[in-house]
Amino acid sequence: MFSLVLWAGLPLLSFAITVPVTNHWAGGFQARVCFKIDKEMSSWVIHLTFDHPVETIDVWTADAQSTSADKKQWTLTSKNWNAVEHVGDELCIDLMGHGTGDFAPVITATLEGASGGGSHQVATSAPATTQAHHQGVATAAPVHTTPLSVPDGNGFPATTRVSNVRDGRSDHYLTFTISGPTVMGWVVKFRCSKPVHNLNVREADPLSHNADQTEWLLVNNDNQITIKPGTFELKIELELVTGRDSAPQCSATLTNMGVDKHTCGQLPNKANSKYNYDDVLYKSILFYEAQRSGKLPANNRIPWRGDSALNDGDGGVDLTGGWYDAGDFVKFNFPMAWSTAVLTWGLLQFKDAYQAAGQLEWMYESVKWPLDYLLKCHVSDNVLYVQVGDGGVDHGSWGRPEDMKMARPAFKIDATKPGSEVAMETAAAFAAGHLAFKEKDPSYSAKLLQHAKSLWQFAVTHKGKYSDSVSAAAGYYNSANVTDELCWGSLWLYEATKEPKYLEEALKHYDASPDWGMSWDDVFIGNQVLLYELTKEAKYKTAVEGTFREWFPGGTVPYTPKGLAYRLQWGSLRYASNMAMAALMAAEAGIHPDEYRHWAMCQIHYALGDTGRSFVVGFGKNPPVSPHHRSSSCPNLPVRCNMNYLHLDTPNTHMLCGALVGGPDSSDGYKDSRENYVNNEVACDYNAGFQTAVAGLRSLLVRHLHPEQKGGATCPYHGRAP
Template identity: 65%
Template sequence: YNYAEVLEKSILFYEAQRSGKLPANNRIPWRGDSALSDKGSNGEDLTGGWYDAGDNVKFNFPMAWSTTVLTWGLIQWKDAYEKTGQLNHMYDSIKWPLDYLLKCHTKSNELYVQVGDGHTDHASWTSPERMSGNRPAFKIDTSHGGADVAMETAAALAAGSIAFKTKDSAYSHKLLTQGKSVYQFAKKSNDKYSVSVHAAAAYYKSSNVTDELTWGALWLYKATGDKSYLAEAEKHHESGAAWGFSWDEKTAGNNMLFYEITKKDTYKKDLIDTFNAWLPGGKLKYTPKCLAFRLEWGALRYAANTALIALMAADHGINSDLYRKWALSQINYALGDAGRSYVVGFGKNPPEKPHHRASSCPLTPAPCGWTAQRNPGPNPHTLYGALVGGPGKNDDYADDRKDYTKNEVACDYNAGFQSAVAGEVQTHFFLYFDS
């Protein structure tokens, strides 16, 4: 497979998810300015960021996680982006949500965490450009907690500060300053944000906050070298094998960062125990064509996210050959090893009808509504690089726009996937590019 092409197209997917006033160098011809009136309760500017998935809501919890994970891949495998000619595009890509997350920290003890209401948004089928009026914005503060989303935001800002250190030192400093501020705010609340922000509960409800408390502290430690952050991370960390790695479950990522920082055997053991469960012969079921199958809703993201951690572990000398081979098998499943591509606009028989409002709507002034969702033909616009949810447990899949379980796309679906592809490029394919 042409992994450089996958990297390029995944970045294009994130450009297609942009909200706000698009820049002069916008590369998605069918996208325009949208949601320009997104504001906080006191008129604060909350424009920008990414639309979450096939809808038009900005959910900061998965957005911030996606930003952290994409940035982690850039930090770890910067050469992959450089060699493939994607480095500047990648900096642009992560700066879009980072700029938005900076805006959301409106006061030292206040953080906006969502713009748009899921129920209202999902009751219609329209493109972002066609939306009008003001959308509700939801925040956490001293009386409405949310340690999970705040810590994830702090992690994203800290990761961004590392990535931009050599690119733009002033911006890096700004990200770190705000990251520290969000972190201090997050420490004052052990609540899940879904308790305060009921609008998020049906969509992105956190299981617990301890993994985020650890994750946020680890990223602040990586950005600063201040050992007090590492001590706080160790205080909150729950050891053991991880369920997986996702916007909700950070334990595998925590174990990886802990091992990278400390080289302690206890973290290495937890990583190995996690992969023992995930690799063939472990607890996890596999589809007949060899996809590690954690959950049906967005099955490919869980395999790709765990593949990312496997490549990170391999880079740090843990069962390197075995984990690299397994990670490649999971990424290649998504790219076509199972007989078809699950990445829009790439490879053999890719999805043509992803559950995605913007790409399914014709250009204005033509109307867009549920008829666009029911259109039996391909989406009028190709959503290059988007990883769809993926197959069922028997490799069963239909390219059906109405199927949001298997055929929706999302910012968090592509995050671990793209970073893993960057890892594959750097590990296996530089000989190919050099030649």
């Protein structure tokens, strides 16, 4: 149901659609074509026409062939295992094309013999207008996007032998010679010359068959999840519908469902810097798209993700959308709001970086996704939903978000059970969003500011820790205090409005002490930097300097042998990246710009590859391939995904592009294992400060202020804090 073949120019073509190009770069592009099936099909052919020559096409669910000398016409043809389509199905194909130059071709597609239209009839690359952002990701209604299924290029045919033939029954032994990587989840397409009434296989379960029962699809069960390279034998006991005098002639093909040939692609390094910041920004934004919950937009760029958690809510309140927190599927609003505020801060401060990288529209769309969800959560002045999902139940399962069956309770704060820190963090995100969308979408910006003001009033009037009010959050994102967020949220409201009452409230809660380390529960350094930026008073500069004296070499924060400022083992790169971001923001305010930028660069370059390996999935040398992340670890449909896949030592099926893993231990050691959630989990808050810091470094290149351009690019950093 998920493959395509494209042929062009034949007289039986019926209905042409425009195919959206979801990404492009020098030498290639990605596109997704979808058709709604309005007639029964035993095979299918899709014809593609491009306005630019396409040298090669990579497509994993169809056979691709060029049908014209100028390479502008191609066909995609169904595989044996996905040839049958039924009325009401949606046939979606993801493809990657290659050619000369950086081009986004105009593509039209026709499904041979179909009379209806496709799911995408308008191109939906990055939105280009304020109107599109105000109304949603695309002007057309979003469609259900279905995760990628059955990859090609790894089907293994069987040799067969038959024994124990008796009264319409027979035993068929299928021998497969497996090559390549270890199979992680598999299906077998089993075909016989006579109709089969029933079959039994110890290692697999029948999933479906065709109308005359001569073709069966078997999917592995928990008795045999993986198959190592070599010989693998499968015994099938079958019973015929009729013809009991002899055994049928049968054949079979086994397909590895733990393979996804999609890669992240790579943007050109236009700045010619040591590390390709443009590529990192592009991929980090893709990571956030992989974390999306709810109804996905028509321009979804993550082919293995589909709609999920569409019933999130409480008593008629719609709480769909937002981001899944980490490798799990709980929506924790406290770190989500912090991540949104930090990412939007970076968009405001380093907009030139996103423009230079060609990611500005995608970035607006990226931060709007959680902002829209957080708006849904603020249902009245003194009521804010702060969590969807039960952490204990969620963490006890492993699978795809699209398959979730568990109850997902929603938790809220109100006047009787307050939560000043999460209310203020959400207000900060709204205030930052107001500034980001002020020119792009004035009505949306005004709505964000209205909610920011209401939440600010709620937080200062009804003080209390949200983790005391919502016990379900306490074991996962427990709040240490509320004072830093009361200051932080007030500062963002002052930034947005310049009304003195917000600055006055911020000063009541300000703390000049050196910051332990910025995170979702610690914004002290952010307050120090913002106050200096807003007032230029020397005492706030002194506070910032005091924090970084602790963080620079010679301070109280230890360093790994290879130069990482190492605050804590769990998410070590999170703290270093967040403090690098804070240093870059302080430098923008004029505090020791050369030293702070150099130190920040070295911390980020550690994550990008200075130790000999990258800690960002899909980027650089020897990146992680097995992050602790449920949905990317699951094999392709229709294979079931469960806790067994957590414990396999094979790479994740899908590449979680742009995800920053937790990081090394204090000796620079690191184990790339799904079971290693301390060092190898990913999270929305891990990427937030990291991405903003990368944007800061890219902005420095734009303005010719980067350490590489000023002769100060040596790492590890050994200087003392100024």
